[in-house]
Amino acid sequence: MTWLRSVVAQERTSSRLVGVLAITVVTLAITFVLPPVADSQLAGGAAISIVILGLSWLVGWSGQISLGNSGFMAVGAYATGIWAAHHGSTPLIVTFFLATLIGAMSGLIIAIPSTRLSGPYLAGMTLAFSAAISPIAQNYTSVTGGEGGLFFNTLTTPHWFLGFFSGQNATINANAQWTADLAVAVAGVAFFFMANLFHSHTGRAMRLVRDNDVAAELVGINLPRTRTIAFVVSAAFAGLGGSVYVLLNATVNPSAFPLTLSITLLTLMVLGGIGTLSGAVIGGIIYAFSTNLISHLNSLTGINPTSNLGANMQGIIFGVLLILTMLFAPHGIAGLGRRIRFFVKSARRVAPVSTGE
Amino acid sequence: MKIGKRNRRVAALLCSSTLALATASTGLIGANAGASTSTPGVTATSITIGASVPLSGIAASYASVSAAANAVFKYVNKLGGVNGRKIKYIRLDDCYGLAAYGLGCTAGASTTPLSNNQQLVAQDHVFATVGSLGTAAEMSVMGYLRQNGVPQLFVSSGSIEWNQPSSFPELFGYQTSYVAEGKIFAKYIKANYPNDTIGFIGQNDDVGATGLQGLEDGGVTIPSADNLTYNAADAISGSTSDITADVSTLAQNKVPVVVLYSVPGFTYGILATAHALGYSPQWIITSIGSDPLSVNTPLEAGAVTTSYFPSTTDNADPWVPWVRKVLEEDPADFPKFNASTVMSFNELYGAGQALAFVETLRAEGKNVTRGGFVKALTSTTLDTPAITPLRYTNGNHQGMQGGAIATVNSNGSLAPNSVTVTKTVFTTTPFAGSPLNSSNWTIAPIPSWLK
Numbered sequence: 001m002t003w004l005r006s007v008v009a010q011e012r013t014s015s016r017l018v019g020v021l022a023i024t025v026v027t028l029a030i031t032f033v034l035p036p037v038a039d040s041q042l043a044g045g046a047a048i049s050i051v052i053l054g055l056s057w058l059v060g061w062s063g064q065i066s067l068g069n070s071g072f073m074a075v076g077a078y079a080t081g082i083w084a085a086h087h088g089s090t091p092l093i094v095t096f097f098l099a100t101l102i103g104a105m106s107g108l109i110i111a112i113p114s115t116r117l118s119g120p121y122l123a124g125m126t127l128a129f130s131a132a133i134s135p136i137a138q139n140y141t142s143v144t145g146g147e148g149g150l151f152f153n154t155l156t157t158p159h160w161f162l163g164f165f166s167g168q169n170a171t172i173n174a175n176a177q178w179t180a181d182l183a184v185a186v187a188g189v190a191f192f193f194m195a196n197l198f199h200s201h202t203g204r205a206m207r208l209v210r211d212n213d214v215a216a217e218l219v220g221i222n223l224p225r226t227r228t229i230a231f232v233v234s235a236a237f238a239g240l241g242g243s244v245y246v247l248l249n250a251t252v253n254p255s256a257f258p259l260t261l262s263i264t265l266l267t268l269m270v271l272g273g274i275g276t277l278s279g280a281v282i283g284g285i286i287y288a289f290s291t292n293l294i295s296h297l298n299s300l301t302g303i304n305p306t307s308n309l310g311a312n313m314q315g316i317i318f319g320v321l322l323i324l325t326m327l328f329a330p331h332g333i334a335g336l337g338r339r340i341r342f343f344v345k346s347a348r349r350v351a352p353v354s355t356g357e
Numbered sequence: 358m359k360i361g362k363r364n365r366r367v368a369a370l371l372c373s374s375t376l377a378l379a380t381a382s383t384g385l386i387g388a389n390a391g392a393s394t395s396t397p398g399v400t401a402t403s404i405t406i407g408a409s410v411p412l413s414g415i416a417a418s419y420a421s422v423s424a425a426a427n428a429v430f431k432y433v434n435k436l437g438g439v440n441g442r443k444i445k446y447i448r449l450d451d452c453y454g455l456a457a458y459g460l461g462c463t464a465g466a467s468t469t470p471l472s473n474n475q476q477l478v479a480q481d482h483v484f485a486t487v488g489s490l491g492t493a494a495e496m497s498v499m500g501y502l503r504q505n506g507v508p509q510l511f512v513s514s515g516s517i518e519w520n521q522p523s524s525f526p527e528l529f530g531y532q533t534s535y536v537a538e539g540k541i542f543a544k545y546i547k548a549n550y551p552n553d554t555i556g557f558i559g560q561n562d563d564v565g566a567t568g569l570q571g572l573e574d575g576g577v578t579i580p581s582a583d584n585l586t587y588n589a590a591d592a593i594s595g596s597t598s599d600i601t602a603d604v605s606t607l608a609q610n611k612v613p614v615v616v617l618y619s620v621p622g623f624t625y626g627i628l629a630t631a632h633a634l635g636y637s638p639q640w641i642i643t644s645i646g647s648d649p650l651s652v653n654t655p656l657e658a659g660a661v662t663t664s665y666f667p668s669t670t671d672n673a674d675p676w677v678p679w680v681r682k683v684l685e686e687d688p689a690d691f692p693k694f695n696a697s698t699v700m701s702f703n704e705l706y707g708a709g710q711a712l713a714f715v716e717t718l719r720a721e722g723k724n725v726t727r728g729g730f731v732k733a734l735t736s737t738t739l740d741t742p743a744i745t746p747l748r749y750t751n752g753n754h755q756g757m758q759g760g761a762i763a764t765v766n767s768n769g770s771l772a773p774n775s776v777t778v779t780k781t782v783f784t785t786t787p788f789a790g791s792p793l794n795s796s797n798w799t800i801a802p803i804p805s806w807l808k
Binding site: 035036037040041044045048134135138141146147148149151152153154156168169171172173175176248249250251253254255256257258260261264287288290291292293294295313314 | 397454455457462463464465466467468469471472475476478479480482492493496497498499500501504505560561562563566588
């Protein structure tokens with residue numbers, strides 16, 4: 001079982017590759033079983049999980065806080081939309097790469113002044129950025145399409161993939177699943193990169209900066225540089241997530257990236273677990289199926305969905321979940337698993353001693 | 358090295374199990390779908406259609422449009438359906454495409470017009486979407502519906518995007534375009550306010566842009582200082598700075614006539630802001646933003662708009678009492694609707710969409726296909742409450758082509774509840790530079806099978 005421990009502990013690049021690959025493959029397999037609507041929801045969750053992962057890295061590993069990630073997401077999304085409007089035939093991988101790059105560049109621009117700030121001041125600065133993105137998009141109508149935004153076709157399913165399907169709704173089912181599989185695959189690549197980053201020299205330096213910046217400086221870590229890298233990486237992930245999100249929705253408009261999305265991202269990150277890969281996955285899943293959860297709760301409790309209470313169900317659910325998480329699982333749902341494992345282990349360790357006496 | 362080999366073995370195992378799973382589940386899908394090879398959504402006794410519409414949020418006042426359509430479908434079902442088929446109408450809330458804000462939206466944050474349409478197409482297997490609402494919302498699903506061969510019928514929006522028969526053969530608009538309406542406004546302005554400065558406040562999207570295009574096409578120039586736009590998304594997130602700034606600019610410039618291209622929620626906001634500034638110009642409001650029951654303020658009295666329906670209080674028109682009867686028979690969608698309830702423009706609008714659907718379906722005959730429906734739609738005479746004919750041809754999918762000038766009646770200190778519609782209908786084609794023609798109202802007869 002040594003190899004399994006190595007995969008779980010992510011000691012080597014190869015074991016990280018296997019770990020991420022296993023989760024990706026399992027998720028891809030799940031898309032074959034899920035109905036097409038759930039597939040589409042899962043695709044949205046995969047896109048959001050990339051953004052959450054980027055945020056998780058920034059908050060959990062470098063100790064900086066950002067309310068600007070919906071803005072970085074919008075940058076990646078618009079980069080994709082504007083590029084796709086003129087170069088529709090570009091391979092997707094190039095589009096994703098461009099969106100990531102432009103997201104990273106916007107992160108760099110924000111990072112340079114931000115590295116001098118910390119705590120609430122930094123949050124305020126990033127908040128201003130995400131608040132500014134929508135008006136910019138709304139006003140440069142000739143490039144961004146104004147408030148209506150830009151529109152393009154949904155992704156086309158390749159022929160070899162269509163071959164897996166038959167029957168009356170073959171194309172529809174194949175389309176839904178192809179987009180889901182694509183989003184999951186992109187998320188898999190992003191998660192692999194992050195898994196390596198967590199265990200890299202930069203990752204370790206980042207943690208030291210977070211825990212004790214004086215000690216970090218003493219051992220020769222360049223503080224502003226490390227903090228800037230944290231920001232740039234986070235923005236790059238948000239840009240990639242925004243790009244995937246846009247391709248799934250076939251449209252990009254300012255109303256898709258409101259300030260409240262940044263808050264939602266932070267909430268999802270905390271619910272899932274800060275600074276972990278599994279936390280980002282859990283956050284993405286909660287996002288993807290929140291609509292089902294709300295309608296299920298509404299029908300369970302008999303609340304009229306169009307009443308004031310029903311219409312604000314989302315805020316209530318997220319709020320209650322957040323409070324419960326903070327009280328009982330400060331490391332998020334992902335941390336809960338670790339906590340339970342720890343308790344079970346310590347209980348086992350205690351048990352033989354007591355019977356031995 | 359030892360670990361590396363094992364990893365490869367694990368990877369191989371996972372890959373092969375996925376492949377096994379893939380083949381297994383595709384077999385399942387094939388078996389499921391093999392049961393029927395007919396048109397999606399159509400069985401011998403039913404036909405399923407759907408719509409993505411705002412039922413909550415800023416544009417929730419439009420909810421009664423699809424509710425009225427649903428009432429008509431229920432009425433038709435009570436009469437035995439169309440050619441023996443009962444109509445099932447699935448309405449999903451998209452919060453006008455703004456669910457990401459989460460403010461007052463019943464739909465979850467991840468709900469978009471596209472996700473709703475995916476549900477309608479992939480899960481509910483609808484025959485077509487009927488009366489989905491919103492310019493930006495419906496533009497975001499045009500590609501998806503075309504890709505899957507699903508007709509997108511009677512889109513509730515005055516955009517000219519719906520009229521592209523060569524690239525979107527199964528896409529059909531419904532109401533008079535904002536361009537045509539802008540031209541009608543231009544004619545009215547030139548006749549009544551030839552020497553006045555005209556101001557404009559439009560939603561910063563296709564609604565505002567095409568409305569302005571129509572005004573300019575009709576020969577009305579708006580000085581750039583008085584040509585203003587607001588962002589619906591900003592205002593929804595709690596900041597009304599856009600609207601306040603726009604209205605104060607016009608108030609400072611003392612602009613005597615202002616054209617609004619806004620949804621009812623924002624029409625109210627603009628009128629209230631102007632009132633607070635002591636500014637009361639002649640308001641000219643697009644038909645989609647002027648329904649007095651939706652705007653719901655006494656400040657709207659005297660405003661000019663266009664209408665392609667008779668006044669909802671005009672009981673001499675045969676359709677008004679008919680629609681009232683249909684709504685009264687549907688207490689699920691219209692609770693408390695009784696003889697003294699005042700009807701809004703929305704109900705006539707939605708009833709017209711449902712009527713157009715059932716009449717085409719009836720004309721198509723017993724054998725229903727999507728292609729056959731589209732063919733029938735471009736060759737059937739559609740009888741609806743509209744005062745201007747609803748007609749589709751192979752080369753024109755816009756829908757209605759005209760409207761009449763209407764004035765919002767005063768109701769004393771209460772919010773107005775009716776409009777006076779003038780008897781002259783102006784029609785035009787959606788093509789640039791085409792002239793306005795005037796004619797009298799067309800009152801379509803109520804088909805005998807619906808009486």
